[in-house]
Amino acid sequence: MSDVASPEMSNRAWIMVVAGALVVTLSMGVRQTFGLFLTPLGLEMNISREAFGLAIAIQNLLFGLAQPFVGAWADRHGAGKVAAVGAVAYLAGLVLASTAAGLFGITLGLGVLVGLAMAGCTFTVVLGAVGKAVPEGQRTLAFGIVTAGGSLGQFLLVPATQGLVDALGWRDTLLILGGLIALILPLALGVAGKPATSAADDGPDLKAALGEAAAHPSFWMLNMGFFVCGFHIAFVGTHLPAYLRDQGLTPGVGAMALALIGLFNILGSAAWGAWGSKHSKKRLLVMVYALRGVAIALFLLVPISAASALVFAASFGFLWLGTVPLTNGLIALIYGVRNLSALGGIVFLSHQVGAFLGAWLGGMAFSVLGSYDAIWIASIVLAFLAALANAPIREVSLRAPRVPA
Numbered sequence: 358m359s360d361v362a363s364p365e366m367s368n369r370a371w372i373m374v375v376a377g378a379l380v381v382t383l384s385m386g387v388r389q390t391f392g393l394f395l396t397p398l399g400l401e402m403n404i405s406r407e408a409f410g411l412a413i414a415i416q417n418l419l420f421g422l423a424q425p426f427v428g429a430w431a432d433r434h435g436a437g438k439v440a441a442v443g444a445v446a447y448l449a450g451l452v453l454a455s456t457a458a459g460l461f462g463i464t465l466g467l468g469v470l471v472g473l474a475m476a477g478c479t480f481t482v483v484l485g486a487v488g489k490a491v492p493e494g495q496r497t498l499a500f501g502i503v504t505a506g507g508s509l510g511q512f513l514l515v516p517a518t519q520g521l522v523d524a525l526g527w528r529d530t531l532l533i534l535g536g537l538i539a540l541i542l543p544l545a546l547g548v549a550g551k552p553a554t555s556a557a558d559d560g561p562d563l564k565a566a567l568g569e570a571a572a573h574p575s576f577w578m579l580n581m582g583f584f585v586c587g588f589h590i591a592f593v594g595t596h597l598p599a600y601l602r603d604q605g606l607t608p609g610v611g612a613m614a615l616a617l618i619g620l621f622n623i624l625g626s627a628a629w630g631a632w633g634s635k636h637s638k639k640r641l642l643v644m645v646y647a648l649r650g651v652a653i654a655l656f657l658l659v660p661i662s663a664a665s666a667l668v669f670a671a672s673f674g675f676l677w678l679g680t681v682p683l684t685n686g687l688i689a690l691i692y693g694v695r696n697l698s699a700l701g702g703i704v705f706l707s708h709q710v711g712a713f714l715g716a717w718l719g720g721m722a723f724s725v726l727g728s729y730d731a732i733w734i735a736s737i738v739l740a741f742l743a744a745l746a747n748a749p750i751r752e753v754s755l756r757a758p759r760v761p762a
Contacts, residue, residue: 377506390615406720410719419472420472425699441545442477484504486548487500498633509619584708590677621674634686638752691752
């Protein structure tokens, strides 16, 4: 089922899409560089991969736990204020981590503060604002454009960050990244306010919407799939550079792999969003998850080399965040947009629980087993389970059609 035809986007809607995409470009772009700090930070302060992985896992978990509440606040008061507060907390976390003397400071800065901050200035809050401003027929495409912003930031910032770490050290690099996060403050004006739209009252009040979603099996199927998405993203984003170094490749290959993931997800997010505006979003989700499993399996079967690592990064990157516009598009279609940030925040919490486990178990598996093999295999199994979980979703709106009085 596709979105129905609707009017063209207004200038205000385009401003929100562009500003939202830039906010996500900065917030997610900086976040995707953290895997590059694992080795230099660990060597200087004798922090193990498991300990660093746990700090990033805490970040992911708090990101998810705060998201439903922050999303509900944004639904009521607008995304601009929320994004600005998130940017200030994000900057504080990076500054604290840059001055850390040990694991506690790293965990408090990159784990706690950055985790809470991202709930206010990343996908769920921004997509909730965009979803209310954009006509229904173009909503999934707009979600894809905003989602692509996160990967544009990854593509631009990961190689630049690796160069800064090599030239200036990891502490000064974190301060420079903090300066980029400060740019979110003026951009928050672009997503400020509660846009007036006929769809703004689409759905019941928050309490009734939560009960409706909890009683609807499709909502939990979306949660199951997004859990797996989070597991994949956090494991690969946190541990892929170190895994490639274990295989004898240079740090530059790991940085280039993360950058390629970002580059190809710019194309992937836009493509999956555009396809979701014309075709069944649940069938596309099934395809994304199944193809992820195939991509990881082929990566493990082929001898590891710089070429195979970069091919994997490109293919996995095309699938990286394609789930975001499709999942949020289904939430808007089935449950309406009135509580999109709140309901999307609950589904995103599931994503972040998966991310917590992906980042943490990756480090634990390496500490206990001496390799990442078990987590790679688990990632394949989870990919196909996610595909199966999304297949029965009922892609039908629960909102009764409006009829004249």
